[in-house]
Amino acid sequence: MAKTYSIAIDGPAGAGKSTIARSLAKELGYYYLDTGAIYRTVAYFMDILGVSPKDIDGVQRYIDELTIEIRYDEEGAQHMIMNGMDVTDDIRSQEIGQKASLVSAHAVVRDVLLDMQRDVAKAHNVIMDGRDIGSVVLPKADVKIFLTASAEVRANRRMEELKAKGQKASFNAVLKEIQQRDYQDTHRDVAPLKMCRDSIKLDTSDMTLEQVVESIRKIVLEKIGS
Numbered sequence: 509m510a511k512t513y514s515i516a517i518d519g520p521a522g523a524g525k526s527t528i529a530r531s532l533a534k535e536l537g538y539y540y541l542d543t544g545a546i547y548r549t550v551a552y553f554m555d556i557l558g559v560s561p562k563d564i565d566g567v568q569r570y571i572d573e574l575t576i577e578i579r580y581d582e583e584g585a586q587h588m589i590m591n592g593m594d595v596t597d598d599i600r601s602q603e604i605g606q607k608a609s610l611v612s613a614h615a616v617v618r619d620v621l622l623d624m625q626r627d628v629a630k631a632h633n634v635i636m637d638g639r640d641i642g643s644v645v646l647p648k649a650d651v652k653i654f655l656t657a658s659a660e661v662r663a664n665r666r667m668e669e670l671k672a673k674g675q676k677a678s679f680n681a682v683l684k685e686i687q688q689r690d691y692q693d694t695h696r697d698v699a700p701l702k703m704c705r706d707s708i709k710l711d712t713s714d715m716t717l718e719q720v721v722e723s724i725r726k727i728v729l730e731k732i733g734s
């Protein structure tokens with residue numbers, strides 16, 4: 509099999525990972541895998557069943573009844589299929605994001621999802637974003653980026669997104685949600701969010717989207733060529 513290349517982009521919630529990874533993947537002709545969407549699908553499934561994401565016994569009992577499929581449409585957009593049902597849009601709420609953060613702390617969940625993520629990288633050139641891609645999922649990734657920004661900047665960006673959708677929220681509530689997710693994602697025992705020694709850190713607090721994409725493009729070209 510020909511060598512495949514992999515680019516890992518990790519970082520906290522709201523750092524802009526998906527937007528940047530998606531745009532770069534399109535340009536480079538790589539697959540894009542948003543791994544957060546997989547954890548969100550687990551959270552959504554448990555939510556429908558009325559299982560609390562903190563309830564380790566409940567999560568363990570029902571996880572085998574969940575089949576997750578990742579499909580790509582003609583435009584290359586990732587779709588999450590939960591037991592045959594397309595839940596791509598249903599999993600995007602703040603509430604499911606928060607529940608995904610809690611459900612992802614269980615080792616049983618992470619173990620089930622590990623091979624699914626690795627299989628994508630075995631078969632394709634891929635840009636994967638998440639929390640533990642460089643540290644656990646693809647420790648041999650050709651390029652590892654740690655994308656971050658201050659919690660205030662991330663909250664502001666989130667406020668802009670909500671405004672664009674015509675939704676209202678208080679800045680303090682959004683900031684608090686981000687800080688809580690940061691805490692949960694960095695303090696769990698299994699595969700916590702942390703920067704690897706061989707990651708390149710990019711603080712995007714004072715950068716535009718275009719500047720971030722340009723910086724990562726440069727890093728990728730230096731490391732693996734065109």
Ligand code: DC
Pocket residue numbers: 521522543544545547548605608609612613637638639640641689693
């Ligand atoms: O990237 P996101 O906000 O959609 O991710 C939702 C949650 O899923 C995140 O708060 C923690 C968890 N997650 C994870 O534990 N590991 C990953 N590789 C991706 C996401």
